[in-house]
Amino acid sequence: MSAGIDLENVCCDFGTFRAVDNANVSIRPGEFFSFLGPSGCGKTTILRMVSGFIEPTQGTIRIGGKDVKGTRPNQRPTALIFQNLALFPLMPIWENIAFGLEVRGVDKATRRRRAEELLKLVDLPDAADKMVSQLSGGQKQRVAIARALAVEPSVMLLDEPLSALDLKLRQHMRAELRAIQKRTGVTFIYITHDQGEALAMSDRVGVMSQGRIQQIADPREIYNNPVNGFVASFVGENNIFQGEIQNPSGGMARYVTPHGTFRARLGDLGGMPGKLYVRPEHTLISATPAEENSIPVTVGDVSFEGSFIAIHATSDTGAHLTAEIRNDGSATVPERGAKLYMSFAPERAAILPDANVRG
Amino acid sequence: MTPSRRFLAHFYMALFVIYLMLPLVVMAGAAFNDSKLPTIVPWKGFTLDWFSALFADGRMWRAFLNSILVALAVVALAVPIGTAAAIVINAISGKWRATLYGFMVAPVLAPGLVIGISTVLFWNSLGNTVGSDFILFRPGLHLSTLGQVSFISAYVMLLVLARLQSFDPGLEEAALDLGASHAQVLRRILLPHLYPAMGASAAVAFFQSLENFNVTLFTRGGADTLTVYVFSKVRAGITPTINALAFLLICVTLVLALVYEMKRRRKARIEAERAAEARRAEAAML
């Protein structure tokens, strides 16, 4: 039913431009895997190579353990959900869904029955005879998923399928997609530039930048232990310091900056210089200096963000810092101009290289 | 825009429509005048004699039949050729595209008599070269058909190409991805999208062929088509049977135009209803 996918040293060139550079990833059967990265980083290109519309310039793609080199898109056990959905506007919904069966020569009664089953699965039981133009954005989304599921693919490939929807609907569809994936057990490869989406839905995430995969890990790991500055910044906010590393030992090091000397975890720098990253929600505020990693600051803007409150402050040495406190009434919110201290636990801060790019 | 200038504009429009219509009305009116000459003045009384004379005119009917046959043959050839050409030009890019496109639209601009003469000369010299007197190589309605196809295909190409521009190639990929073969993609996805344009171009091809004169005149050999027949009648001195024919053709035209317009309006209404339903569904989900 579901199959794993392996990319081994996969590269893709358009002329002299390398859109995907040496991608290595092993996606497990039944996994919900996301590629996350900014627009233009090569996500779609990876999907199109897996679905067979582009051949990799180098490297091997295996679906269910089988090398698919030379296999045409219509012979691969994958189903692609296009960025713009690509529903067939001239066919009624049920024919859209049953199209994959129709081209396989399944008889009409069976097709119709299957289409109706799938419509129930995606919670659109009455849409069979409607036209595509009669559906709302979210409904079209579900039809696209049903159409892909109809061919019983081992792998579903989804190219930013929610990007056209508005915020409310997008959040609703996230849960729905996840539920459908769990119900069907099909391997999902999901592409998005929205880190919230990737973190919320996926079993594992591959973060990409400029054609390279930066990190592959589960969402928690990606967020809490990013391997480099690009990943750290792409999936969340950071307070960043630049300085010098001193006496590294046992995975920790001292980091000397103009704003103070801090202790933090030492990431895998691979010989490159590193910066210190710490997330605002791990940045604490206190009226008196903390034992370690403490910076005296003056509070500037205090912005109310709903579930949390962001406190922007400037240190006496000129560094800009942000701390976030939960909006649960447990802490007092400081006033603009208040003098206090910001600090962070050493194990919550990491010294990381910039990004894994071509050099 | 001042009201007086606006009035002037409406007035001009009305005048123009009268200018376009009046000659046709005069011509049609003459069909009912009991006069040997095709005219409405002096009015010598109402008659339907010219219609009976028309229905008794065997040569006219043969010419009419010929016209229809040629037009059907032109449609059968030009629509596939023009559609294929549009698909090809739409899918290629680079420096060859402009050259190819130039060759494809040139026949639209080429004068009919040049097309007619070149067609006859080509097939005739081809016949002489292969040393055959086979009917294909001599003037006749088959050459009229080929000559007309050479430029009508270009009209089809332009119409279909315009429609292709609104086609999302992603649909082809989606179909392939779902397991369709290339032939199935063409039949189920691309062609259905093009059918309206192909239908319209079939109509254009049919009417262009029916009314074609220049190409036909040079290629027809001894055969008549309706247009050539009208032409020869006008040259040889006319009776109002031609007016009777004109009246009937104008009526057919009017009916077709009305049917077309009604269909168009119905389609627009259905589209609007669907869009409204989609908006309602959108609102309901939030």
Place this chain on the structure above:
Amino acid sequence: MENLIRRYGRGLTGIFVLLVGFWLLMLVILPNFAMFEQSFRPYLPVTEIGGPRDVYSLNNYAKFFDAPVEWSLFGITLMVPVHVLSFLQTIFYSALCTVIALILSYPLAFYLAKIASPQSLPTLLLLLFIPLWVSEALRAFAWYVILTFNGPLNQLLMWLGLIDQAIRWQQGVLTNFDAIVIVMVYCYVLFMLLPIYTSIQSLDTNQIEAAEDLGAPWWRTHLRVVIPHAKPGIASGCVMVFMLSAGSLLVPTVVGSTRANWFPQTIYTWFNDSQDWQTGAAYSMIFLLLCIVFVILMLRLFRVSLSDIAK
């Protein structure tokens, strides 16, 4: 090509290429080449084709300059070969038709695109299209009916007291070509109107309002905003009307005077009455050359490309 194969597979691509190849090669390129080749050959009986007398020469083209006739232009009498005269007159009067059609069409095109209410527009367009669907032969014939000696036009003018004697319109009043010009404008004016209408329609109405808002008088708005935008449409319309007029055989034969010789009629005479296809081909080449020159001239003049024109 690669893209074509990728999208439609080898089999279908083969069929497409075959269809297009048949069209362009057998129906367009080779026929024109045959005409070019034949135009240099002599007119011979079938038995002598390929014989010793069947050699290439410019003789057919030389016939164009035979038979000078008198032609007075601004009081100066010139000796001009009769076919050259017919050629020049055809160009001149076709250009005249084009200009008249342009003057008639432009205001109407602007009206349709920017003034007429959107509700009435489909009906108006339909009304305008109807004459286009009636065949050219019948449109020309309609004017034959109108222009005859005892016809309604003369009757009307006499009744109005504008003339006191019926006019022989077909022989012409001002020139021998009056009737031809009148009828050609009628037959082809829509080929001017529609492209101009389409191009004006794509002009953002805000631009016109902005120009007027800035105080431009109406004629300046047209000169500086509307006409430059409508250029491709105007070029397209001019090319269409000129080519249709210059290439028309029907109109001059149906309503033309015996003294007016339209160039296509000359070609037809060679082809049909003299059965001399080779000379017909040579004249046809001359005519084709004229058309190509005209199209290039228009493209240059309006600074547009071929793909703007062919729409």
